Amino acid sequence: MKSIEAKIVVLGAQGVGKTSVVIRYVGKLFSKHVSPTIGASFFTFKMTVDDYRVKLQLWDTAGQERFRSMAPMYYRKANAALLVYDITCRESFENIQSWVDELKKNVEGTIIMCVIGNKTDLVSRREVTREKAEQYADSINALYYETSALTNDGIQEAFLQVSLSLIKLSQTDKSSGLTVYDGSASLLNADGIIEDGIGDMNNHRRRRDSEDSNNASCCS
Amino acid sequence: MAALTEPTLPVQPLPPNDLEEVTPDDLVEEGAPGASEDHMLIAAESYEDINVAIDEQYHRGKDEKDKTKNEIEQSARELSIDDRSTTPSDEGRETPKEEVSSAEGKDRSNSMLGNRDRPQHVEEECYSPEWRQRQKHVFILSEAGKPIYTRHGNEDKLVTTMGVMQALVSFVQDNDDNIRFMIAGSHKFVFLNRPPVILVCVSHSVCFFCFHRFMIAGSHKFVFLNRPPVILVCVSHSAESTQQLLLHLTYVYNQIISVLTFSQLSKIFEKKSNYDLRRLLTGTEKFLDNLINLMDRDAMFLLSAVRCLPLASSVRDIIGQSIAQCKAKDLVFAILVGRDNQLVTVVRMKEHSLHPADLHLVFNLVDASTSFQSAESWTPICLPKFNSNGYLHAHLSYLDEECSACLLLLSADRDVFFELSEARQKIVTRLNKYNCLQAIRESLAKGSYKVAQIGIPDLRHFMYKSKSTAQYTSSELEAPYTEEGERHRLFGMYQYLHHRVHNSARPLKILFHVGSKETMLGWITSGFELYATFGPLVTKPAAINAINKLLRWIKKEEDRLFILNSYTY
Structure with missing residues (x-):
């Protein structure tokens, strides 16, 4: 069994639900009163996929204009980028395209991109069609998922596919910058060190979550 | 005396x-209770900034005092004649009512048609009865007269009102003077001009002020403070003095600096004088709202001081030591703050002290947002008294599940998140080992x-x-x-x-x-x-x-x- 450690950055305009998507996935929660992110929040998450232990380090960035200049700090070393927009807001979709341009210009290594159309629970107010978004995602060679943090739709699937792409990347591209640990003995060691180094906020909650995700991945 | x-x-x-009776000798000899030689915080006088600014202005404007006074009066007359229907000052003729609880939040709903005879003004917020009954208004506008912020209502619907305020400020400025406040009826208007932004506070006030210069327009009082590059105005019907309203405006101004830095703010307006600053401040309204609400009930601003969480000195020493031992590169300040803005401790680089006004902004940051409760956060913050032109980078995290105490590690280096995160983990381990977090929780539960x-x-x-x-x-x-x-x-x-x-x-x-x-x-x-x-x-x-x-x-x-x-x- 191998172990992978990957960095993921979550980008998108303000109010599209970046934090809600992340908290829904990491914390299994949804709150109607999520405070706008200030700067960036850091989450870690562990899961098992296809005989790989995947450890995700998530940077949930703030969508507000004033923090835009800080973004390179987070995407520079990222292995994957989740580009979140709100399906009821055309502007937020256009914002994704400017992020993609920026990533292409500034990121040297391979970065896995996943476009996420959030808020499918508000489908009656949809402004961006699925076809159009899928077409765009294809054109930039990105994954595409539609999600709802409110109803917990599509989020598990999106993260699972991103993880699978990360594993694939680590197999095909040795210069991907992904940290891969071999063998179970060194894995435990490495894991232990990471655990100490990261400083999980809510150790209990996290541990519980990673157990959950282990189960989930067995089913998949 | x-x-x-x-x-x-x-x-x-x-x-x-x-x-004589009140001053026992032993107290004088031993020093005041709570006195210390320690320089953790800068000993700040109330109104220190405001008094300096006022004195400067007073001396500068002394010679032309009478001339200026006449002109201010004239400008006030113009205000009340030309555009009286669009100023909030009219409401002084109504019976002031108790402010609707601030907890209900902002009313950004459509303003109501207050007067059928004036359909051309339908959009302006000042015709809404709810808006007019607010106890204290704070406005921020750019020197070009563009709305930046209003405490109540929607600033898009206050374009005319803010235009009038800008006209007043620039009219007086043309005479090399600054408008600071005016009274109109039972309302007091306080202006703070920090080009390129103007901040305004309007209050229904029991007037007990003593100032070098003020003016009366009709029965309303206006107060202005004019400091390049912005203007701040305050309107309120609370019992605050002009100085206290100016203090509020200064804090509001500092909150903006804390978000943008002074150099960024000036640069933006140098490049484009009619820039819409709301673009850069989206998400900041929350902090401005919270700050103004806090100032209406927390004495720390008035006293220019901070309140400490009561803790046995042995416990506080262990906390201080634990934090000080977990060093990280370029770490300038470590601040531990308990619920309700109670300071647990500050550990600092030897050569730097914290100004209470900066600490108040840090408290407000933590108090206004629940965003830090879900994960470790990393954000730039400018402490205006420490350095108004640059950012420090703050690692923010709560130390336990109950979110009883928030730790801020402030570094000059923007790339040290993981070092600080590691330091934080060590701090948590130590504090738990010595039961310090438990002591903090107990003290918080017990209250004052x-x-x-x-x-x-x-x-x-x-x-x-x-x-x-x-x-x-x-x-x-x-x-x-x-x-x-x-x-x-x-x-x-x-x-x-x-x-x-x-x-x-x-x-x-x-x-x-x-x-x-x-x-x-x-x-x-x-x-x-x-x-x-x-x-x-x-x-x-x-x-x-x-x-x-x-x-x-x-x-x-x-x-x-x-x-x-x-x-x-």
Whole structure:
């Protein structure tokens, strides 16, 4: 069994639900009163996929204009980028395209991109069609998922596919910058060190979550 | 001491023999309770910025005083004639009503049509009765007159109102002078001009101000403070003095600097004078709203001091040591703050001290957002008193699941998140090992102390500031001040007391104020400031006796109530 450690950055305009998507996935929660992110929040998450232990380090960035200049700090070393927009807001979709341009210009290594159309629970107010978004995602060679943090739709699937792409990347591209640990003995060691180094906020909650995700991945 | 005659308020100066009684020798020799040589916080005087600015302006404008006064009056007349329908000043003719609870949040709904005869003004917010009944308004506008922020309502619907304010400010500025405040009816307008932005505060006010310059337009009072590059204006019908409203505006201004830095703010407007600053401030309204609400009820701003979480000094020492031992590169300040803006400790680089005004902004950051509760966060923050032109980078995290204490690690380096995260983990481990987090939780659960613990029967409540450490302590609010309206009224009384003893034209050392519902005593020495509330029937000697007893009690408890020794990196 191998172990992978990957960095993921979550980008998108303000109010599209970046934090809600992340908290829904990491914390299994949804709150109607999520405070706008200030700067960036850091989450870690562990899961098992296809005989790989995947450890995700998530940077949930703030969508507000004033923090835009800080973004390179987070995407520079990222292995994957989740580009979140709100399906009821055309502007937020256009914002994704400017992020993609920026990533292409500034990121040297391979970065896995996943476009996420959030808020499918508000489908009656949809402004961006699925076809159009899928077409765009294809054109930039990105994954595409539609999600709802409110109803917990599509989020598990999106993260699972991103993880699978990360594993694939680590197999095909040795210069991907992904940290891969071999063998179970060194894995435990490495894991232990990471655990100490990261400083999980809510150790209990996290541990519980990673157990959950282990189960989930067995089913998949 | 100057003898006081205040026709409307029953204020008496204490005769000298009483004063001697109040100043026991032992207290003078030992230093004030809570005093310390430690330089964790900068000892700040109330209104220090404002007084400097006012003095400067006063001396500069002295020669043209009369000329200016005439012109201000003229401009005020123009305001009331040309555009009286669009200024909030009209509401002074209505009976001011109690402010709707601030907890209900902003009313950004459509303004109502207040007057059918003026359909061309349908959009303006000032026709909405709810909007007009607000107790205190704060406006920020750019020097070009573009709306940036309003406390109540939607700034898009205040374009004309803000335009008038901008016209007033620039009219007076053309004469090399600054408009600071004006009175119109029962309203007071306070302006703070920090080009390229203007901040305005409007308040329904019981006017007890003493200023070099003010003007009366109709029956309304306007107050302005003009500091390049922005203008801030305040309108309120609370009991605050002009200086206190200016202090609020200064904090609001500093909050903007804290988000953008002064250099970024000036650069933006140098490039484009009609820039819409709201673009860069989206998401910041929350912090401005919260700050203004806090200033309406928390004495820390008024006193220019911080309140510490009561902790045994041995526990606080362990906390300080634990944090100081977990160093990281370029770590400038580590701040641990408990719920309700109570400081647990500050660990700092040896050569740097924190200004209480900066610490207040840090408190507001933590207080206004729940975003930090879900994960570790990393954000730039500018501390205007520390360096108004640059950012520090803050690692923010709560130390336990209950979110009882938030740790901020402030570094000059933007790439050290993981180092700080590691330091934080070590700190948590240590604090848990020595049961410090448990001690913090217990102290938070217990709250402050009841005044009955001190054993002074007539004393209802007090606030005590140790000047050298810029820290203050106060007892819990108990009946009859547990109800919102009464609490608000008491806070207004403290504001009044504070204003009287800090009056720049006629500062007082001691003030004994007999009111119908309570008797209050304010006392300023070189070492401390004390504000105490007694029952209405207390006699002066009894009050002074009580104060002596109180000072001895604070002295006895000072290790627990104040941070007397701080740790450094």
